[in-house]
Each structure stands twice: as C-alpha cells, then as structure tokens.
Amino acid sequence: EFAKIDHHRQLRTGFPEVIWGPGKTPEQIAQIMKAMRQHYPVVMATRIESEVAEDLEELVPGLIYYPVARICALKTGTLKINATGIISILTAGTADIPVAEEAAITGELCGFEVKRLWDVGVAGIHRLLSHRHLISHADVLIVVAGMEGALPSVVAGMADCPVIAVPTSIGYGVSFGGVAPLLTMLNSCATGIGVVNIDNGFGAAILAGQILRSAEKLAKKING
Amino acid sequence: EFAKIDHHRQLRTGFPEVIWGPGKTPEQIAQIMKAMRQHYPVVMATRIESEVAEDLEELVPGLIYYPVARICALKTGTLKINATGIISILTAGTADIPVAEEAAITGELCGFEVKRLWDVGVAGIHRLLSHRHLISHADVLIVVAGMEGALPSVVAGMADCPVIAVPTSIGYGVSFGGVAPLLTMLNSCATGIGVVNIDNGFGAAILAGQILRSAEKLAKKING
Amino acid sequence: EFAKIDHHRQLRTGFPEVIWGPGKTPEQIAQIMKAMRQHYPVVMATRIESEVAEDLEELVPGLIYYPVARICALKTGTLKINATGIISILTAGTADIPVAEEAAITGELCGFEVKRLWDVGVAGIHRLLSHRHLISHADVLIVVAGMEGALPSVVAGMADCPVIAVPTSIGYGVSFGGVAPLLTMLNSCATGIGVVNIDNGFGAAILAGQILRSAEKLAKKING
Amino acid sequence: EFAKIDHHRQLRTGFPEVIWGPGKTPEQIAQIMKAMRQHYPVVMATRIESEVAEDLEELVPGLIYYPVARICALKTGTLKINATGIISILTAGTADIPVAEEAAITGELCGFEVKRLWDVGVAGIHRLLSHRHLISHADVLIVVAGMEGALPSVVAGMADCPVIAVPTSIGYGVSFGGVAPLLTMLNSCATGIGVVNIDNGFGAAILAGQILRSAEKLAKKING
Amino acid sequence: EFAKIDHHRQLRTGFPEVIWGPGKTPEQIAQIMKAMRQHYPVVMATRIESEVAEDLEELVPGLIYYPVARICALKTGTLKINATGIISILTAGTADIPVAEEAAITGELCGFEVKRLWDVGVAGIHRLLSHRHLISHADVLIVVAGMEGALPSVVAGMADCPVIAVPTSIGYGVSFGGVAPLLTMLNSCATGIGVVNIDNGFGAAILAGQILRSAEKLAKKING
Amino acid sequence: EFAKIDHHRQLRTGFPEVIWGPGKTPEQIAQIMKAMRQHYPVVMATRIESEVAEDLEELVPGLIYYPVARICALKTGTLKINATGIISILTAGTADIPVAEEAAITGELCGFEVKRLWDVGVAGIHRLLSHRHLISHADVLIVVAGMEGALPSVVAGMADCPVIAVPTSIGYGVSFGGVAPLLTMLNSCATGIGVVNIDNGFGAAILAGQILRSAEKLAKKING
Amino acid sequence: EFAKIDHHRQLRTGFPEVIWGPGKTPEQIAQIMKAMRQHYPVVMATRIESEVAEDLEELVPGLIYYPVARICALKTGTLKINATGIISILTAGTADIPVAEEAAITGELCGFEVKRLWDVGVAGIHRLLSHRHLISHADVLIVVAGMEGALPSVVAGMADCPVIAVPTSIGYGVSFGGVAPLLTMLNSCATGIGVVNIDNGFGAAILAGQILRSAEKLAKKING
Amino acid sequence: EFAKIDHHRQLRTGFPEVIWGPGKTPEQIAQIMKAMRQHYPVVMATRIESEVAEDLEELVPGLIYYPVARICALKTGTLKINATGIISILTAGTADIPVAEEAAITGELCGFEVKRLWDVGVAGIHRLLSHRHLISHADVLIVVAGMEGALPSVVAGMADCPVIAVPTSIGYGVSFGGVAPLLTMLNSCATGIGVVNIDNGFGAAILAGQILRSAEKLAKKING
C-alpha cells in the first residue's frame, strides 16, 4: 500500500491531511483523493502542474484546478474549521503572486475569508504606508516576498497581530532560490514573525488558520 | 545619539521595544534601560552574559538578572498585554533549557502564564506521548530543540494549536551551530509550524504572545 | 579499455560489483553486463532511466527492468550471500518509495527477504506506533525519508537492531535536494544509526546485507 | 525537572541512555549519573573536558575518567549486552586517536572486546596492506579519519563485514571542521559503509555494538 | 623587505594607500607608518585593536587612536582630495556604530564633512521617515546594517543619490556573521546601491569619497 | 490588481521604475508597459527572453527588443536624467558581453553616453594596460567579469573614479554560478569598488547613472 | 570587437590561447578560430557540445571534432612546445573518462605523448597496485576522479613525480557536482598534489605540459 | 602504538614524511622526531605554535624553530633530493608572509634555493610588473595570496613555468577564512596553475620540489 492516509488529522490538529503532489503519479494522487472524499467535504492537493492537473481531471470527476495557485480540490461541502477572523495576505512584487495565491486558495478552501494586497514592496515604501490601516487592523498577516525579502520586517513593525513570513524563490544570483529572503525573515529585527519554508504558501495558510482557530477556542473559554 | 528608542512600539504592535545586548556597552544598555523605565512598567534586555549583568547591576538600581535565561529586567509594574491563555514550552533535551528559559522569562515578564516541559526528545517517544494531554490542550506551543530538531514535527502532528519551533545551537559536527535543526523545522511535513532564528527564545515568546493577543481580540469580537 | 571489472569483489567483500549507470553509454553498460554474466548468477545496474533501459533491453537479451527502482538485472541463478535474516524497509512518505524500492529490489536480487512499510512519517505518529511490533522485532531496518527526515530518530529509539538511514531528495526550498534530511539523520539524538548518501537505496541494502552476513558468520561461531 | 531519564532505553534498544556532557552543568551531570546508577551497572557521560571531570570527581564518588576519550563512567558491574564478536577500530592518523578512543572506551564499557590499529592512512598504503588480515577477518570495523577521509573507501573494498565510517574535525582550510571527510565517506564508491556525525566515536561504537547484538539474536533463531 | 608601499596610489586613484592592520606585527605597522609619513600629511591604519594601538602609541610618536572606529592615524596636515559634498552615514542599530564610525573617521581623515544618523532601522519605520529630508537631499549615502540588513532597500527607494550598503556582522544564528545582510543588500529590489564587504566601513568611505571626487572633476569639465 | 506601479520613483530617485521580466506573464508585462507609457518617455523591461519578446511585440506596438541585452523598451522621447559624463564598461571575456550589454543599453536608454571595451581580462594583462588612458580618464567604470572575477581589482588600482563591479555567472565548477567572482569583488584589496548582484548589468547602470547625477548636482553647486 | 586575442600568450607562457566555448555563439567561435589559424599551427576550442560542433564544422573548413573530449581543433602543423616526457592519465571510474579525454586530447594536440589508464578506483585497490610500475616511473601524472575522489591521495603516496588532481562532477547527492572530490583532493594527506577546477581536464593538461617544459629548460641550463 | 612512520616515503616519492603538528601532544611529536632522526638527515614538523616549540626544545636537543614559518626541524645533514632549479615565492601582501615562509623554509630544508618577493598584490600592478623578469625566468613559482587572491591569475599570464597557487586565510567578511581566494585560484582564466589547500605553504613547497625533481630526471634523460 503506497499511502497511509491520516484520517484522524483533523480530529487531532483541526485540519485534514493535504496531498503533496510532487513525486506522486497522477494515479496515486487520484486514488488518495477518492479515498479521502469519503471522509472530508473538501480534499486538496498542492503543487500540481497543469499537465498533471489535466490527467487528474480525467481520473477524478468534479475536480477543480486553480492554475495560479497550482492547487487541485474536490469540494462537496465545507470544512468545519471552527474559526473566525480574516487572513490578510501581502506580496512584495508581482512575481510573488503564485505563492501568495497558494496561501489564499488554501485559506479559502478551508473556509476562511482572505484579503489580498499585491506588489507593495519596500522600494516604494509609500505603497505600503498607504495601506497602513489594513495592516494595523489585521487579525493575522501573511507576507510573501522574494529577492531581499525585507517586507515582513517593515510590516511586523506596523502590525498588531502575528506575521507569517513566506520567502519566495523569485530573484536571481545570490537570492539562491529563496535562501536570501528566508535568511532576511529569520534575522528580522522586528518581532512577532514566524517563518515557513521557501514558496510554502500552503503552510503559511494552515498556520494562519491555526492562529485564528485559537481565538475561537479562547472565546469559548472566556465565555465560559 | 547612539539609540533612538521606539517609544510607540507597544502602541503599534502590542509589545514594547526590548534591548538586544550584544554589541552594546554596559553604559549604553544602562542608559537605554533608564530612559525606557520612564515609559514602561517592565523593561527588558536579552543576551546579557553574567559579567555584563554584574556591571549593569551597579549602573541600574533595582535590576533583576535571570542567569539561565540571560535576561535583565526592571520591573515597576505589569505590562498591559491584553491577553489570556497560556504559553506551553517544550524542550527536546536538557541542554536546550537556556533557550527555553529565554522564552519562558520573556513570556512571564510580559504577563503570560507559562508551562514548562523539559527533555522530551523523540529518541524516547514515550516521554512525549505521556504528556499528550498537555499538548492537545495547549493554547500555543513553543518547541525548542537542537541536534536534529525533530521534536516540532511530532508535536505539531498531535497539537490543536499553532506551534512555534525554535532551533538551538546545541549539537556538534554537522549541526552547524543550529542550522541542521532549523532546516528540519522549516522542512517539516507537519503543518501549523512557524519557525524563528536559532536560539531565538525571545522571538518565540513574543510571537506566542502576539498569537494569544490576536485570539483575545477576536474572542472579544466573537463574544460580542 | 573503459572498465576494469573487479571480479574478486565478492570474494573480498561478500557482494559482487554492481554497475552504476549514470555517465556510461548504453553500449558500455551492456558490454560490462555481458562480461560479468560469465562470472555471476546475478548482475545488476542501478540508476537506469526508462529510455536507457529500453536501449539496454535490445542490447542485452534476458534483461529485467524494475521501473520504480530504476534497476536493470540479469538473473541466471542465485547469489551465494550466506546470510539469513530479513531486511525491513520503512518510508516516511509516498514520494520516498522509489528510493526504498531501489533498496528493496537490491536486497531481493541479492537473495534476502524484504519487508516493506510505506508512508509512516512522524506527522501522524500513530501510523508508526501501530507497527511497533515490526520495528522492535526487526533484524535490520532501513528507514527512508525526505523533507525533514525525522523518521530514523523515532524508529531508532524503538528498535532493537541497527538502523540504516537514507535521506531522499524529496522536498523543496531548504530541503536542498536531500541535504536537510541527511543532516537530521547525522545529528540524530538516537543511537545505532548509520547514514548513507542522499537517495542511496542501493548502498543501504548492501550495508544491511553486510550486517546480516556478519551476524550469520558470528552466529555460526556462537552456535559452534 | 531538567531531565527525564529514559530508563527503558536498554529494554527497547539494547543499550542504556548515555549522558551527553556539553550544555549541562557539572551538577546536572552528577545528578543524572547518580539517578542512573540505581538502575544500571555501568553509567557513562561523553564529551567531558578535563576541568568538568575534576568537578565531577568531587560530586560523584567512584567516577572513572578517560582523558583521551573524554568519557566519565561509573562502573559497579557489567552491562548485559548479549553480544559476542570484536569491534576493530582503525585511524588514518595520530591526531584522530581521541575520536577513536571515544569509540573504543564506549565499546569496552559496554562489554565488547576492542582491537586498535592507529595511523594507517592511505598516503602510505603499504601500512594498511600489511594489516590486510585483520581487515578481512574483522566482525565489524570502525574507520576513523580526518583531512580527506579516504581510508574507509579503501578498507571497505577489502573488508568482509560492515564498515562504520567516522569523519574527524582534524584538518585545516577546506576540511571545514570535518565536513570534507564526511562528504568523502558519504560519497564512497565502496559499499557496505554507514556514516556517523563528525567526531562521533560514541555513536560509531553503539552502532557497531548493535550490529554484533544482531548476530547473537540471529544465532538464537538459527539455533532454534 | 616585508612591504612595498604603493607611493603612487594617490596619484593614480586619488587616495593614498591605507594600512590594513590584521596579520601585521606592531613593529611592521609602525615601520610602514613612519615610511609613509615622509610622503603624506595623513597616514591611516585600520582594524587596530586597543592592545595593538597601545604598542603603536609607543612606537610611533604623535599617533592618534579612534577606539570605536579602531583606526590609528598620523596627521601632520590635510590630504588634497579635491572634493566637496557631504558623506551621510546611517545605521540600523546601535550595535552597528563601530562599523559606521570606521566609515566616518575614514571620511573625516580624508577631509570630508560627515553627517551621522544612528539607529533608524526598519522595525520602527517612522524613525527613518522622520529624517526623510536628510535622505532625499544627501550627496552620497552610506547605510550600515546587520541582522536582516533591510535598511538600504528602504533608503534607496527614498534617495536621490548613490547608496553604499555596508552589511555588518552584528546578529546571531543565521545571520552567519553578516552574510545574511550582505545577501539582502545584493538582492535589493531598489536600485542605485553598491555593496561592500561585511564590516567594511573603510571601503564604503573611500567609495563615497571617490563618488564625490567625480563631481569635482565633472564640475571642472562643465565649467570648462 | 497585480501591480502597483511606483509612478513617483523618478521624482524621488531620479530614475523611473523598470519592469523585471521573470515571473510575470507577457500579458502582465504588456499591461504594465502600457500603463507606464502614459507617464514616461522611455519604458524598459529587463530579462526578457526572445520568446517572451515575440509575444510582447504583438501585445505592445512600437516595442524595441535588444536581444543580446535581453531588454525591451518603448521609446517616445528622452528621459530627463540631468547628468553629463560617460559610463565606461569593460568585460573580462567575450562570454560576459550579454551582462555588459544589459548595462550599456540601460545606460543608453536613460540618456547616457556609453563606452564599451570587451575582453580585457587579466590573463593577458597587456590588453588592459594598453587601454590605461581610457581607465585613468573615466568618469565612472563598470567592470564585468565571470570565472575568477579579478579584473575590478586591477582596474580599481589604476582608476581615478568609482568602479562598479558586476560578477557574471560565466564559468563552471567552483564558479558556483557567479558566486566566486562575487566574492573576489567583495574581498578586493583595491578600494573604491561597489558591487552589485551576479549578472546585474541593469543595477550597475543605474548606480553609475546615480553617481553621474550626484556629480552633476554637486558640480552645479560648485560652479554656482 | 567582441574578442581581443592574446597573440603573445605562447611567447610569454609557452602555450597559445585556447578558446573556451560556453557563452560564445558558433559564429564568434568560428571567427576567433579563423583569426588564430593565421598565427598558430594548432587552434583549439574546448567545451563544444555536439550541436555546436556541427555548426562549427560548416563555418570552419578542416575542423576536427573529438566528441568524448568535446574539443574542436584546427591542425595545420605542430606546436613547438619544447618539451619531452610523457603525460600519464588515470581515472577512478568509467564515467570520468570524458574529463580525462579532455586532458588527453589537449595534451596530444600540444604535441605530448599520453598514456591512458582508466577505471582504477580505490574500491578495488589491487587494480591500482597492479599498475604500480606505471605510477612510480611516470614523468607527470593526471589523476581524474569523481564521487569521493580518493584516488589522487593513494597515487601521490606511490608516485615519484608531481600529481595533478582533477575532480569530476560524476556522483550524486552530497557529491555536490564535484565539490566533494575537490575537497578530498585539496585536503589530501599525501603531498606533491596540485588541484584544478572541477572537470577541468584542459587545465590539468596545460599544467602537466608546463611541468614537462620546465624539464627541457632545465636540461638546457644543466647542459650549459 | 600511536604512529606508524612511513620510512619508505622518500624512496617512493622523493621526500620523507613530515610531521603535522596539530592534534599531537609535544611528547608524541618529540618521539616521532627522535625515531625519524635515525633515518633522515633532516626531520621537520609543521604548524608548531611557539608554546609547543618551547616544549619541544626541551624534549628534543638540537631542535631549530622558525617562528614565522612555525616549523621545527632537526638537521644533521642534507636531504638528497636530486634536483637543481630555484623555487620563487611571491606574496600579495605583508600578512601572507607566514604562509609563504612555511613554503620557503620547507624548500630550504629540503635543499632548494628559494627566492622571496613579498607584497606585490594586484591593487598596485606596477609593483608586479617591475619584477616581470623574475617571473618570466622562474623555474617554478609559488604565489601566495589572501583576500581576493587575484595574484596567481596575473602571474600565470606572465610566467613561462608552472605556477602553484596558495590561498591564505588572510581577510575578513566574505573571504571565509580563505575560501574566497581558493575559489579565485581554482576558477582562474589563466592556465598552468595547480592549487593547494588554504594556508598550505608546506604542500606548495613539496609540489614545487616534486616539479623540479621531475625536471631534473627528464633533463638527465634529455642530456643523455
């Protein structure tokens, strides 16, 4: 048996398992999606290139493909994530959008409201400052940046909520496929930043969701 | 003027500026602490080695030193952080405790309740499993590990809340001063993990606090 | 002469030379296989992509190709490896299967019995714990993992036998093509682990075989 | 509580937990050793510098210190490791001896017979060839080498048993504190080699011991 | 002869040779300074630790030591640098001041006017914005930053002149002794930035000076 | 909205925003170019491969493509850069020309005069020395080199103006895609060198232009 | 002018300039070859892939292509290299042959006699020892090895002449494209080894030739 | 026995074994020196810090210490190296002299004549050009350089003999302890260069000696 699906993951952690596409054949992905559809109203696979998506669309009826986010989904209902609050997502540049969309679509498929603000990098800081209100009133922020990855430092210095920093592989030369912005984010002199792997929009969205779920649980405790 | 203290930081981000010790003379640290004490009921400096702390104790009356956490503090009241919820902190080994204590003391100085669980690394997984309840009922988790840094992956697979992973420089050979556990944490196949810099217990605590504050704000909205 | 076949290797080390495919033309591989078939009942070549295998099938009559393992073999009898005992192989994820199959097929071609347990990574630790018996009763374990590569640490803490850890190049971003799980395995806080190169399923199988052969020789001495 | 001793480790894995010295205070090490002495006839701590050993000798009566191996031990009996066979240890140079002694003393404290062969590096290959018999008749080999770390490749090509390769931090310039010999060993064109972390003599000995224990178990199975 | 002083350097490049201290004995430095004093009104040596400076003060009468900048100088007149314009220097934090002072003192010893603006890092962006006028009216800017090194990107997006970025070794963990801010600066999405080696305040000042000298030459051309 | 064009950049920094091609679809690039053409007499996009340029030529009437420099431009007038002076560009080898042309075309599109001197690398130092006059009379120099990248060191030792060093990805083996010449340039023992990212001809040209603009502004002050 | 051919190089250094293919268009290579053919009886270009060679064969009549060595040459006579002695070339494996052939063809085109010994790697050390005579009587040795690159250490311990070590990019995982064998060779505990860049067969041959030319010059001096 | 002295090394390779000091106790070094003195007229140990040398001077009567080169020697006669010819050694800077002296003293102790030319780095290229005659008439050249390590490229373009390049750990920031100049030397666009490990003056001298010995042997053949 090539896969042991972790059917209890949502029970334990709030979110169901999500299929990671690379290194799996379309047949394997299709088989896992079909098995999971028995248990979950929403089933997702990430990192699906368009050719693989075409194969999957034939194997899995009802499949939806999000080409910019490179996500495939089966949706027969809504996940009961038990959370309120909005996930706000920023990018430094236009080229960072696919990673940000991976986060956005993941968030939306999990049932969250998502706000998008693209291309507000620090080279023209007024672009960011003119959205100061969005930042200082956010519930949780995902900040996506390639090249030198300086955006999360500036945002975290303005934000009154947790910031999830996502380095992207956008850049060249000594960006080293995203290592440079990753280091920038880990070394940030601003606080309140949690970092995820390069291009890991998916992981950022789940962490953001996990943060918003905390609120719901706390609300219940406070409320008694 | 060698320092421009950011007196609005708590207003903007919920937490006041904290002094980073290395590269500053004791005189500079003392002067900044004294200036900040005018504005804040709690003033902190991190990464203070014991010799520096001795100098500081002479320069700054009323200073408290936490030797394991290497933190100095001036405490004349309590920070108004506006959050409830508990920060639970785990370490993989005994040698990771100083970094975990940096997180714990930071959290406590900011007004949070902190739970400590030391030496539950994955080589004897039963040690972790026997604290399953603590993990699955936590509000937010900080997981501190050196060497191979595998603990956050296992914990995040069991936890129903955000996990903050802190790699430590504990190890030798190809641990590369903490780079190995950092990579482990960034590459985790578990989700809901935000990573901070090597040995950055302080940053982990602020991020945990930020998560609890965000939850609190939302919980208030939910509860009306 | 482009190759000096080491015909004494089985005499010296217990295992015959195995052909490493990359950087050789199909003609060179075919010629070496034919030369070796004179001396050995089983001849193997590893890292053979499917196109090369097609060329080889024309050049070498009787060739068998294992596409997942990317191994070609000529089999006219059985190798006299002088060992009993079983090689148990685990993977963390589905995408690690090709490397694990390289190990499994190598082991089987050498005459060993192989047990396979796929997709028991640490993010859902119960999957692993439910096979606790297999692990604690194994003769020798090969543990194959990509991404953060944490599985061998957990397994070695449960196993009463040597563990061979194989990092895979499965992952992205800071997995650096398998360097991250390699570091994890070398830094393991668990003991009894020997590590091989990234994606080196073949080498893991030979080391496992060597361990079982050594045991066999000693067992004979013990049993008189 | 700063340490959760894993008292079941010998039951699960054959070997008791061993204390890793760095990052622990002498008081912590002493307290753990005393706690473990209740359960085990042999208690070990590794990576103990001579000044720490002096402190420990005062805190823990009966302590033995091995200065070259940097190991402290309490010995009130013999570990029941259930293994026969000899661990043979080679070094490439004189400067590699401390790491090799860490392996040797660990092996001896666990109850194994150890053979030592120092300074047989490949620059004078006749030194190695003149001990061909020791190599080809070994039960398990530990090969310790710094600088370019070529010795395990040559030894594994001559040996009829598993080879455990230990890179050392001996060298300068681009030896990068042992990374160069580590890479050499992982890339070896010889087979049957398992690699451990830089300077990890201790880990090599436990793996060697684990291999020899396999034999004992197998002997029992074969014998019925 | 241990040194071949390049007495023509000022003729060729506008600036005389400056002695790099590390790796030279105090006697060697003293001898070179004395030889150069015959030809130049200002002689400088950089990277002089305080103990070396004490030795030098005995060997070279009239020596001035700048302890924060770690520069020693002999000054019997003024260098004819033929330049006007001001060098404005910014730091991100207090701990970056020594590198910035190396630049400032170098600039002043060469005869330039220097403006200093310390501790205006991006985590509190208002600190920078409140000095917007200084930045947008500068002739040439040197921006000194450690940790994530984001300051030059923001400054270059506001400045109407060349920006020289100097990464510092201030930081910890994955700042890698200044490599992280160096990468940030080289990958900047802002333009008009030239980068120098980590902690190279000296080099930044000479480059700034070279830029201001260009103006002087151009002025002469334009003026006819 | 996928792009927030920074229409004030020329006002703030002297140069308008330039579109970075990679990671954008041709449609996105076309739309940005058309929007910018309303405001600027010259609009540029860099890193445009020939296939993308073909698409763009259909989408954007009047587009000019420079295939060696990989730049697309729309030109309806001249940028008011307010600078005189010449940008002199050198390459070490023939293979470095595309990067140098990126600099040259950028400079020319911005309105500067550009001098080109190709293939004067240090292995035949007489080639460089025979152009000594060009170097010692330059206003600003851009030096482009791959492989070992030694040329800027030699040039800066001969030049009476700022030197901008551009490492290229030309080379193999341990050139590491341009990291080796980058390190060479950052470690230069010559002074007056500012370094830009690998293959960043564009950035070098803007920095050169910024230097000449600064000079122009000062020259005006000097000349009254 | 895209190339400044260094027509004096043979006068200065004994060997004419050789064209490095990558990054040049076929037209550029052809033009340089034709220009050089006026001055030299042998003109060479290295790193020429077969498709480029096909283009060149049309552009340059009389061109010879060596496909394994990837060298193109024009040969109208013999170079006057003024050297005797033989270049002996060894490889560790079959896959290293292309790099070794680059060295061999370069040597032969320069007029040297070349001896080839392929596939004598250290995993079967008897293969090497059986050619002990060739090694101990060589004039100069080129040793080509990938993977762990241990061969030069063993050879240099047996040889009475200079050894030139050439790492190759043959390998996988942590061979890092040849960095691992490069480090091995630089860290060798054997002496008398000079190392060249990864896959640099050409450079090794020129260095070998330079060594043999020394002999000729010395012979003349000795002889008076 | 802690050392197996390779008494045949001079027979096989022309040079006796030399003791590498680091990682050996003074007692071990003394014992090896005394054992070797029975067989060789000259015995050397390298990398001996002054405190170790003081210990050795007491243990080994007649010992000579070269403090700059950090070499200890016992000299009761002359080595029969069978070579004429001169080793010419250049350094780029004053701080590189200790490494160059390691080469020089090694060469002289082996019986070679050595020419020294210090501080002729490329930032003032006229210093090098004024010694053009020494370079173009050398028998073999050792070029020692730290920082950017550009000197060997320029020298090899002027020299009519083999060039041995020695990177030094002199530098800071991204010189990475000598890795930067090492890369420069390996990537050199000049030919005829063999590279040794960082700071390996000793190895450079033996390679130079090996080159001169090879020449001598060939010269004898040529001269009949």
Ligand SMILES: Nc1ncnc2c1ncn2[C@@H]1O[C@H](COP(=O)(O)O)[C@@H](O)[C@H]1O
């Ligand atoms: N884009 C992604 N990045 C990181 N992890 C992912 C991604 N998509 C899915 N995963 C995780 O990968 C695991 C599934 O791996 P597998 O068993 O190989 O399908 C689950 O634990 C998911 O949470």
Ligand SMILES: Nc1ncnc2c1ncn2[C@@H]1O[C@H](COP(=O)(O)O)[C@@H](O)[C@H]1O
């Ligand atoms: N020298 C050593 N190298 C690597 N691991 C060790 C060493 N000594 C002890 N250990 C392991 O370190 C763990 C103990 O860590 P700690 O809980 O910090 O004492 C145990 O799992 C030991 O097996």
Ligand SMILES: Nc1ncnc2c1ncn2[C@@H]1O[C@H](COP(=O)(O)O)[C@@H](O)[C@H]1O
């Ligand atoms: N070839 C290039 N290299 C580096 N930066 C560039 C290049 N071309 C454009 N840019 C910069 O990239 C930014 C535009 O990025 P984007 O918003 O993604 O178009 C601008 O700030 C430009 O100054």
Ligand SMILES: Nc1ncnc2c1ncn2[C@@H]1O[C@H](COP(=O)(O)O)[C@@H](O)[C@H]1O
């Ligand atoms: N400074 C040095 N750098 C590199 N190798 C050296 C040096 N000094 C001695 N050696 C070599 O190190 C080996 C001796 O190592 P050992 O057996 O540890 O004394 C001999 O093969 C010498 O050729």
Ligand SMILES: [Mg+2]
């Ligand atoms: Mg943009």
Ligand SMILES: [Mg+2]
């Ligand atoms: Mg423990």
Ligand SMILES: [Mg+2]
């Ligand atoms: Mg799975």
Ligand SMILES: [Mg+2]
């Ligand atoms: Mg030795």
Ligand SMILES: [Mg+2]
């Ligand atoms: Mg500050």
Ligand SMILES: [Mg+2]
């Ligand atoms: Mg050229």
Ligand SMILES: [Mg+2]
């Ligand atoms: Mg072979």
Ligand SMILES: [Mg+2]
């Ligand atoms: Mg000098």
